[in-house]
Structures are given as C-alpha cells and as structure tokens.
Amino acid sequence: MQRHIFFRRLLLLPSLKSKTPTPTRLLIRHAQLASQARPQLPFLSTPLARSHQFRYLTTERKRWLVYEVYLGFKYTVYLWAIVGCSVIAYWSVQQEWLERKYPTPHEWGFITRLRFRIAKWGPDRTDWVETDWVVIGEYAKNVVERLEDRDIDGAGLEDLAEGGIWIDGIGEAGYDITAKSDPWRRGYYEALILGAKAAEQLDDQVVDKTRHLVFPANTVIGPSNPNPKPIPFGSEKAPLEENCERAYDEPETFYMRILTTRGFSSKQKMDAALAYASWLDFKNVTEAAARMYDWALSLASENVPATDVPYDQGSYVLQDTARAPSTNILDALTALAAHKARNEDISTALPILLSILRARRSLPEPSAKASDTPSYKAEKPSDSPWTVDNVLNTVKRFAAPPAYPPPPSSGESPPVRDAKERCEEAALNLYIGEIIYAGRGREDGLAWTREAVDLAEEQLHKLTPSDTDAKQTCKECLSSGLENWAKMAARLAREEREKEAQNTPTTGTWFGLWGGDGRRETTAGRWAAEEAVVKERTRRAQEALDELQAPNTPLGSLFSV
Template identity: 80%
Template sequence: MQHRILFRRLFLLPALKSKTPAPTRLLIRHAQLNSQTRPQLPFLSTPLAKNHQFRYLTTERKRWLVYEVYLAFKYTAYFWAIVGFSVIAYWSVQQEWLERKYPTPHEWGFLTRLRFRIAKWGPDRTDWVGVETDWVVIGEYAKNVIERLEDRKIEGAGVEDLMEGGIWIDGIGNSGYDITAKSEPWRRGYYEALMLAAKAAEQLDDHVLDTTRRLVFPASTVIGPSNPNPKPIPAGAETAPREENCERAFEEPETFYMRVLTTRGFSSRQKMDAALAYASWLDFKQVPEAAIRMYDWALSLASENTPPTEVPYDKGSYVLRDNAPAPSKNILDALTALAVHKARYEDISTALPILLSILRARRSLPETQSKSFTTYNKTETPSDSPWTARNIFNAIKRLAAPPAYPPPPPSGELPPIRDAQERCEEAALNLYIGEIIYASKAREDGLAWTREAVDLAEEQLHKLGPGPSANEDAKKTCRECLSSGLENWAKMAARLAREEREKEAASPASGTWFGLWGDSKHQKHGEKEETIGRWAAEENVVKERTRRAQEVLDELEAPNTPFSSVFSA
C-alpha cells in the first residue's frame, strides 16, 4: 500500500509543478467555460417567450422608487414652504408700510386695525391700474370697523349710551354714544372710521344691491317700471338686476354724519368738519334749506368756546368786524364755507362781503415765526452719506420699533399764523372772489382777482419746493388752487377774446368811406396785417403759464435707491 501511494505522488508531481497550461483549442476552451457557469434557472433567465414569467419590481427598483418618491415630497414641501414664507413676508412688509402711512390706534385689536388700514388705503390705491375705486369693499370694511368699535364685547368696552336705551332718530337710526371714557387715539380713529363710511355712503348713494346674487349695481341699470330706459351693462359684467330683487346698497350718508354730531367725546373741530361735509352733501342733493341749517350748526360749533361778547362776526350778515379780535381757524373755515354756499345759490350781495372780510382778516394775521436751524458742533460737519452711525441707528430704530401714533391735530380754536398754508387759503379766497365778480358782469375785475390767485398759489408752491416736506397739506391746497385758477383764467380769457374778435368782425373798417375800401395803413402786398387784441394776448399768456405750471403740478419725486431709502434720516 505504501509503495502504491509513493508511486502516485511521484507520477503527479511534474504535472503540479508546471505553471503554463497546455495549449488548447478555442472551441474547446469556450465549451469548458460555459460548462463552468451557474445553471440557467427559469426565474433568473431572460424570458424568450410571452408565456415565460419574469420580475418587474426587484429589490433595487423598490429602493429607487422609494427614494424618488421621498425626493418628490421633499422638494414639493420646500417649494411650498418658500412660497408661503414669501407671501407672509410680503404681506407683513405691506402691513408695516400701511401702518406707517395710515396709522391706527395701538389699543385696537389686530383684526380691527387690519380692516381699518385696508379701508383707508382703498381710495388711494394705485396698484390696480385702470380699475375704479371699489367703494363697496371700502364701505363694508369701514362699517365693520364701526360695529367692532361700538360692540362692548370687542373694542367698545367703556362706550355708553347717551341715555338709557339710547336715542332713536327717525330716518337715521340710533344716535351717537358717550365715548369720553376712551383715549384720544381711540376717539380719533372712531371719528375717521365714521367719516370714511360717510364718504363711501355718498359714493354708493345711487347704487342698489341685488339680493339674489349679492351684487351691487348702479341704479340706472336696474330693469323695472321705475327705470324704463336702463343703461346697458358693460361687456363682460353680470346681467342687469330686476327691480323686485333690489334694495339700497348702503346706508344713507346722514346716518354717519349725525352719529358724529350727536356723539359726546368728539372735539368741536371734528363735529364742525362733519357738519360742513354734511352740508356740502345737501348742496349736492340740492336741498338748500337743510344745507343752510347745517352751515349755521357748523358756525355755532366753531364759536361755541368763544364768549358771546367776543364773537368776531355779525350774526345777521356774517361779516367779520374790523375792530373785533382775530378770528379762530374754525370760524374762518365755517364762514368761508357759508359764503361759498351763498354764492352757489346766487346770493352775491351776501357772499361777497363775507369773503372780502375773511380775506382782510387773513391778511392781518401775524406772520409765521422764524424757523430754528440746526446747529452743529465745530468738530462735526453735516454729511450726506446714508452710512453714518446716526442714520444707521435711526434706520434700525424705525424698523424694530412700532411707529408711534401721530399727535392730535390743532383744535382750531386759536387764530392761525400766516404761514404757507394760510397763504394758500388766501389764494383760494381770491379765486372765489374772482368767480363771483366775474359772474356779476365785472369781468375784467374778476379776471384780475383770478390772476392774482394763480400768482400767489404758484409762488407758494415754488417756496415749498419739490419733494416730501412737513407742509404736505399746504402743497395740496396750493396745487388745487393753482389748477382751478388756471382753468378759470383760461375760460375767462377765452370768452373775452372771442367776444373781442366778434366785435372787431362786426365793426366797419375805419378810415374809409362807408367801409368800401380797406385801410391802406394795414395793407401790405395785398394782404391785411392782423393785430392781436388785448384779450387774445391774455389768452396766449394763460397758455404759456399753464405750460409752465404743469411742471410744478406734475412734479414726480425721484425714487430712492433701496439703501438710501432705508438709511435716510
């Protein structure tokens, strides 16, 4: 046995030591390799016929699909989160901007302040180009704010009725409340909400509500017996409503005006402004008897804090006395509105003396005090750079701290100072007087008064200068006066120039017998020289002044860069 094992080892040893395999034929090699692969099982091989089964969802494909679904949900969540945060950021910046432009009392709730800001922004919106002001939305927001302020459970804690159970005014509703327990910002915000609702009610006075669709339409488009010729609906709008389905769209304006006049806690100036606005509305509705009563009420409110012996006007003619003390701003405004009402109804003999006495009183007011200029230390020099430490600190303070509610406006119970605002009011008085004198057939004098009003208004606008300033009310008054004055001046001059041309055309030629031949003095090469008359030259002057003043009326403030607007002091 041992010999046999030893012989086997010696026989196999040379074969194990040889490293190079023996050359083989190619076909034999491939046949050997194929024979060494794993067996071809049915579930691991590629199907060769339709009847063979195979796996579509492998383990690797499952993992890939799960990962793809995870990525889809992940990036979708990221996208909508970015969109949501962007909308919230935009809305927050917009509300901050609205709060600074239209401040609201800080003691009001969030929803009340939000709706009040949107309501006040409505008439001034310019982001919807070509779209008219939506007074329906403004009125609804303003009315909702009023309801929340009068509700004892929301914002009206401390608001009391004037009497037990309140006072009911026929045709108007409940009277005002006693809000003396509220703070001054709360009362001022409540007053602004009432006046905004009254303005919306004026705009919606001729509108109706279709109760079937809850849509508001002008009353002139209603189909029914009371409107036999309805106006057509604009293309693309809803169909016209039926008269039997319509009711009044909004409360009457006197509802809100009387709420202001009968509320205890408003100042005399606030009530006087409400009375004058209501009287102007009654003039528009052509109810002069009720309007004159409201003007008298406004004048009594303007002089209620003045002793009877110191009332500066005559109670019969309403003319300011020369030896009387200087009238307050409230009295001047009330008398001006009353005189305009008299002139509107052609009571010139009463209106003109009132306006002239007011103009004399305004011109005799004390001049404005000299402005106090800022002094700098010798080591400090003013810098125009927005990157100074003071500007950066002020910018951070404005962005971090909530804007302060503005202080209350002047009460109007003291005589005004003859500043830019009062000079613009003088220009408006000159304009009123010019219209009245021109209507009373003294056309040249009326045109002269109008020209003086235009000169004064344009001068004040140039003094106030371009860009934002503290005298925005004065600039607004002067712009309105200048625009109206140029329009009136142009109409007056055009009419006088037309009458002048007609008179020259109707008169016979001078210097000839019976007008049979033309004037040789004006003949040159067979053509007659045209001479410009006085009022034709005045008409050309008005056109040039209008062109020159248009630059002031249409001045546009240059937009600030983002950094300079943030860091501007």
Template identity: 80%
Template sequence: MQRRILFRRLFLLPSLKSGSLTLTRVLTRYAWLASQARLQLPFLSTPLARNHQFRYLTTDRKRWLAYEVYLGFKYTVYIWAIVGCLVIVYGSVQQEWLERKYPTPHEWGFITRLRFRIAKWGPDRTDWVETDWVVIGEYAKNVIERLEDKKIEGAGLEDLTEGGIWIDGIGKSGYDITAKSEPWRRGYHEALMLGAKAAEQLDDHVVDTTRHLVFPASTIIGPSNPNPRPIPFGAEKAPLEENCERAYEEPETFYMRILTTRGFSSRQKMDAALAYASWLDFKNVPEAAMRMYGWALSLASENVPAPDRPYNPESYVLSDTARAPSTNILDALTALAAHKARNEDTSTALPILISILRARRSLPEPSATVASTSPLSDSPEASKLPDSPWTIGNILHTVKRLAAPPAYPAAPPSGETPPTRDAKERCEEAALNLYIGEIIYAGKAREDGLAWTREGVDLAEEQLHKLTPQHTDAAAKQTCKECLSSGLSNWAKMAARLAREEREKEAQSNNTSASNISTWFSLWGSGRDERDTPGRWAAEEAVVKERTRRAQEVLDDLEAPNTPFSSFFSV
C-alpha cells in the same frame, strides 16, 4: 483489400444510420446537445408560444421608489415653506408701510387696525382700475361695528340715555366716548368720516340679494326704471327690481352719529357738519344745507362768548375792530359764503368773502420759533445732520425705525385760536381770490374778475415754489396744488371767453368797414396795416397756456418720488 473495404461499408452503414436517427430525435428536443461550443443568444432562439411572468417590483426597485417618493415630498414641503415665508414677509412689509402712511391707534386690536389700514388705503390705491367703494365701505362699516361693540373694541362706551336715542329716518344716535383716549376718539372719527364718504359714493347703488352683487340703480330692470342703462360687456347680468335693496347706509347716518356723539372736539363736529352740508348742496336741498352751515358756524364759535364773536350774526361779515377770528370760524364762514354764491346770493356772499380775505391778510406772521422747527431752517441741529447715509448714527437710527413701531401722530390743532400767515394760509388767501374772481366775473365786471383770478394764481404758484420736496407740510402742498390747478382752469376759461367775444367783434367791425369801401382805390388796399395782430384777450389766452405749462412742471417736480432704498436712511 478492396473487397474487405466494401464489406465493412455494407455492414457498418445500417448501424450508423440507426444511431444517427436516435441522436437526431434527441437533438430535436434538446437543442443544447447539438453543440456545446455554440453561442446561445435570446434573439437566435425561437420564442415560445406562451408568455412567461417576470417579477418587476424587486427589492431594489421598491427601495428606489420609496426614496423617490421621499424626495418629492421633501422638496414639496421646502417649496411651500419658502412660498409661505415670502408671502408672510410681503404682507408684513406691506402692513408696516401702510401703518407708517395711514397710522392707526395702538390700543386697537390687530384685526381692527388691519382692516382700517386697508379701508384708508383704498381711495389712494394705484393697482385698481377705479376706486372700489364697495370694498372700502364694507371695511369701514366693519371697523365701526367693531369699535362700537363693547365686547371687542368698545369697552367703556356709554349710551347718551338709557337704551340710547333713536332718530327717525337716521337710526341710532351717538355714544358717550369721553372715557376713551384721544387716539381712540380720533380713529373713531376718521372711520365714521370714511364711512360717510363711501356712503356718498354708493348713494345710487343697489345690491342684488340673490347674488350679493352691487349695481348702479340706473341698471335695474323693473317698472321704476323703464330705460335701464346697458351693462358693460363681460359684467354680470342686470338685476331685477324685486331682488334689489339699498347697497349702503345713507350718509346722514354717519354724519349724525358724529354730531350727536359726546366726546368729539368742536373741530371734528364742525368738519362733519360742513361735509354734511356740502352733501345736501349736492342733493339740491339748499334750505337744509343752510341750516347745517349755521350749525357748523355755531360749533366753530361755541367757545367764544356771544358779545365777543367777530362776525355779524345776521350778515356774517367779519368786523374790522373785533378780535382775530379763529381757524374754525374762518373755515365755517368761507364754506357758508360759497354756499350762498352757489345759490346765486352773490350780494351776501361777496361781502363775507372780502371780509375773510381782509382778516387773513391781517393775520400775524409765523414766529421765529415755528420757523426754526421747519426742515428748511438753518438751525444748528440741521447743520449737524450727516452728509452720508452710511454713518453709524444714521444706520442705528434706521434699525431703530424698522424695529420699533411708528408712533401715532400727535393731535392736530383744535382750530380755536387764530392761525398764522404761513404757506397754507397764503394758499387759502389765493383760494379766496378765486372765489371773489368767479363772483365778480359772473357779474358785469369781467375784467376785474379775471384780475382777481390772476392774482390768486400768482400767489398760489409763488407758495408752491417755496414749498420744496423736502418740506414736510403735506397739507400746505395739497392746498396750494388744488388752488393753483383750479385757478389756472378758471383763468383759462375766462380768457378764452373774452378772446372769443373779442374776435367776434373784430370780425363784425371788419365786415362793416369792408362794405363801406366802394371806390376803385380799394383794389390796391386801403393803405392800412392788414397784418393779423392778436388782440388783448387773445394775448391773455396765450399767457394762460404758457403759465399752465410752467405750472405743470412745478407740480410734477413737487411730487417727484424718492427711491425706496434711500428713504430708509432718512433721518
């Protein structure tokens, strides 16, 4: 048995070895034949030497990418549409607010009205660090050019003569605008006055023609300016003289355009003449300024016959027996007297101012009809106003105000009739007291000058207390505010100077008395009360400081802002 098993091993082993060799060689090429039950994983197999190419952009991935691009484009369009709508809404609300605060004639075009609003808003803007008169002047000049262009807003304008009139050194004269409506003429006058104001502010500025930048003339680098003022840090480089020219027209260009235009009222021309005369005073040309003040007085009294004029044509003093002077005459005479006082002709200015003050104090009081139209009156209509803003009538009125364009304001008074002694006129009286007080104080009667100033401050403060925040007379508020501020400033300077002189006299007298005391009893004092008691003018100075503090509270309360939401429901 054992022998048989041995022979089987000897004959079978070579055949098994040969078969296993072939199977092993096969398995070296096809690893999957080794075991059908063995788990095949990617990380268990040996990586191939060459890289295989895979298809990354499949059909599903194409569809997904197209959808993502579509979503991105859609949301981008939505976001920009929302941003655009918000910008349009913001601009519309801003222009509506500007139109209500700075109204423009409705017959003007959209672009002209838009630029005129921005120009008028410029001096009052709070988002500017300082008023940019370059921007204001450019807008004002553009509005004037559009109004004088017969193809845009100037249809119906006529030259005064064939081909117009050219004034040497000034330019073209005015036009004949009598065919235009009153709102158009008033807006044209406002644009010219705004352009003149911008020209005054830019009188000493030049423009660099190579960079189109405006600089003060004191910063020019050139032979005419050997010591140029340094440029602020971060600003553009200073301009060269050969590249500079005048930045804006001269103020007289605009003033003479108004004075030579046919169609403006006497009041409008008089305002331009007074502003031009004040500019000439500032430029230290008193002779030309006096001629312009005389022209303004002639315009103020052109509708009054020469025999009926209430002032002396030589001394300009108002007569007590003449008719009551008009508003234009009072304003022109006041400006003329101030001009004479500035040029040290106080002997002529003081009688004029006193006669004007006497005439203003004799003006009639406001009638009951005018008083009943004020917002402070207890009229039946005022008593019917609702206490709550949420009534149906108030809400409908608010919707109407927001939907309908604001009406252009009515024409102001012509100034050819005597004024009434209302709050504004009483503040004008206070301003006259200040003028008279300055003139008298500059002379020998300092105490009398301070007394006149104190009286003017009292009158202005009294009227400010009467003008509540609900009062609609903005001109009266502004006049009283300016008068009170100027009066307190003058009063403080006068009292401070008198108090200083008083202290110097007291110190000098104390030194003299101390040198005369030579006895040994002075060691125990002179028997007098040595306490520091303030003098008369020192006490006056303390009173001025207290009045200034109280007046500042009144001025702050006067300009208290209203909440924007509640202002929509004002009736």
C-alpha cells in the same frame, strides 16, 4: 484475504463498464427539458426571444422609486414652505408700511387695525383701475361696528341716555366716548368720516340680493325705472327691482353719529357738519344745507364768548375792530359764503369773502420760536449712514412699533400767515374772481383770478417737500385758477373777435374774381393776447402740477425718519 478481494474486483470491472450506457448531456444541448416533471416558469428561464416576459419591478427598482417619491415630496414641501414664508414676509412688510403711512391706535385689536389700514389705503391705491368704494365701505363699516361693540373694541362706551337715542330716518345716535383715550377717539372719527365718504360714493348704487352684486340704480329693470341704462358689454345681467335694495347706508347715518357723539372736539364736529352741508348742497337740499352751515359756524364759535364773536350775527361779515378770528371761524365763514354764492346770493357772499380776505392778510407773520433754535452749536452730521446712532435708530424703528401721531391743532386760535395761509388767500381771490365775473364785472373778475394764479404759483415754488398740506392746497388752487382764467380769457377773446368782425367790412368784388379774395386781415386784440398768455402760463405751470413725489417702497419706508 485481501488479495482475494482485489482479484475479484478486477474480474468484475469489464462487465460493469460494458453494461453502463453512454450518458447524453441533454441540459446543455437543449434549452428546454423533454421531461414535464419540472414546471416551466417564465421568470426562471433565460430570455431568448422578445416575446418572452421580463421582470421590471425588481427590488432595486422598488427602492429607487420609493427614494424618488420621497425626494419629490421633500422638495415640494420645501418649495411651498419657501413660497409661504415669502408671502408672509411680504405681507408683514406691507402691513408695516401701511401702519406707518396710515397709523392706527395701538389699543385697537389686530383685526380692527388691519381692516382700518386697508380701508384708508383704498382711495390711494394705484393697483386698482378704479377706486372700489364697495370694498372700502364694507371695511369702514366693519371697523365702526367693531369699535361700537363693547365685547370687541368698544369697552367703556356709554349711551347718551337710558336705552340710547333713536333719530327717525337716521338711526341710533352717538355714544359717550369721553372715557376713551385720544387716539381711540381720533381713530373712531376717521372711521366714521371714511364711512361717510363711501356712502356718498355709493348713494346711487343698489345690491342684488340674489347674486350679491352691486349695480348702478339707473340699470335696474322695474316699474320705477322704465328706461334702464344698458349694462356694459361683458358685465353681469341687469338686476330686477324686486331683488334689489340700497347698497350702503346713507351718509346722514355717519355724519349725525359724529355730530351727536359726546367726546369729539369742536373742530371734528365742525368738519363733519361742513362735509354734510356740502353733501346736502350736492343733493340740492338748500334749506337743510343752510341750517347745517349755521350749525358748523356755531360749533366754530362754541368756545368764544358772545361779546367777542368777530363777525356780525346777521350779515356774517368779519368786523375790523374785533379780535382776530380763529381758524375754525375762517373755515366755516368761507364755506358759508361759497354756499350762498352757489345759490346766487352774491350780494351776501361777496362782502363775507372780502372781509375774510382782509382778515387773512392782517394775520401775524410766523416767527421762529426760541425753543426751535438750540443754544449750543450743533455738530456737523456725518455723511456716512453707518454711524452708531443711525444704526441704533434703524434697529429701533424695526423693533419698536411706530408711535401714533400727536393730535392736530384744535383750530381755536388765530392762524399765522404762513405758506398754507397764503395758499388759502389765493383760493379766496379765486372765489372772489368767480363771483365778480359772474356779476358782469368780467375784467375785474379776470384780474382777481390772475392774481390768485400768481400767488398760488409763487407759493408753490417756495414750499419744501415736507409741506405736503400746503403744497396740495396750492396745487388745487393753481389748477382751478388756470382753468378759470383760460375760460374767462377765451370767452372775452371770442366776443372781441365777433365784435371786430361786425365792425370791419370785407373788401373785394363779386365772387372774389377780381381785385381780391374777400378776406380781411385781423390783428390780435387785447383778450386774444391774454388767451395766449394763459396757454403759456398753463404750459409752464404744468411741470409743477405734474411733479410727483417718489413713492416710498415698503422696505424704504422703514428707513425713513
């Protein structure tokens, strides 16, 4: 059976081979199939020409783009985090530096202390082209408002009377702050004084209510100002009078707030009264200024018995047989004499200044206190800054807030004749020299001025860098003295040359053609030589006047004691 099947297959095999056609490999020969049964999709075919589409957004490319976006976002977040941390660190160091330079009471709130530091820093800023008193005044006014708000930093304030006291033209009177601490009261006083200074600077400024911009009052366009001053090129358009109002409160508001507040010391009130009187002198309100000077003098003598007042009640001249005058009385009398001299009452001002000069020269010399000299032998300080004590003190200064400075002197005791008082003596000589020179005693006035310059320059060279107040007083006295001396000598030298020109005849012939040119030889006289001396002294003293203390950087101030 198997054999039969095998032979049958052999017989059929040639016939099957002849009927099967020869296959053709069309898929290999041609790129495209002739049949239309299978759709021709571009992304499935092999690209053979540039006109064909490509697949750019692949799975791998998607993953790469997502990763790149993630890296960009991450590095952007890191960059802004670094910038933000750097800004916060710089701001923190700056505030620490400002706190050490302009201390604020620790019991105030954070916002109040921050704004008070910025306000006090304003007049001393070197990054401003001009002092922006608008910003300073707004900060000072905001600090005062926060301190007077019982819900913020004014808890414990009491009105002087039921419902408060209202003063016409000034506003509400002061408060009773006796329940507050001494740092709080001193900070409140400094804020009021700073507000008064800003008010003086902004007295002639108006604000445009429509644009909230501040302009000088003489640039306002309106009936009250028929000839307005032109606005500088590039500035905003001049305001209209109907849109303007006073830019800031009047100085009287702040000064009277101090004078009517219960809790300030006599010296604080006296200083405010003298500042207010000086402002009234500037505004040519002579009678009101005189009353304010008298008020300041009464405040200076407030704690002195009536029988021990060292000056005459009528002439204000210090008596030689009386007790030594206090610092407050000397300052008040000096300001009063300057006021009378400015108002041409020389016969009253000069005796007052001479009596004050005698009193200052008779002050006791400063003596070293026993408590200042230690009874044991002090160890030699180490030259290395990396000692244990220095490191611990530096860490303590970093961690602990700076202590609020102790209260200043009350001024109720007589001063000693130290460097600052000698500078005050130089200033008195300067005042006396001006008065005598104006009273036709020109040579004597110049001699007093020369003596003031000598004394101020001598004391300025003796001062140490720590005597900042005395150095500032001596610099102001020396600068003013040199300026007055130069003007006095120049005027006397000019008059000397004119007088010599009138008394000396010229030589020569007509038109200067024969025998000479008509010119005369002159020799330098006494006041011309004095003028040359003043120029040389000014050049020599300019080094001391221009000497600037190296500014403390915010980081360096942290390491200073």
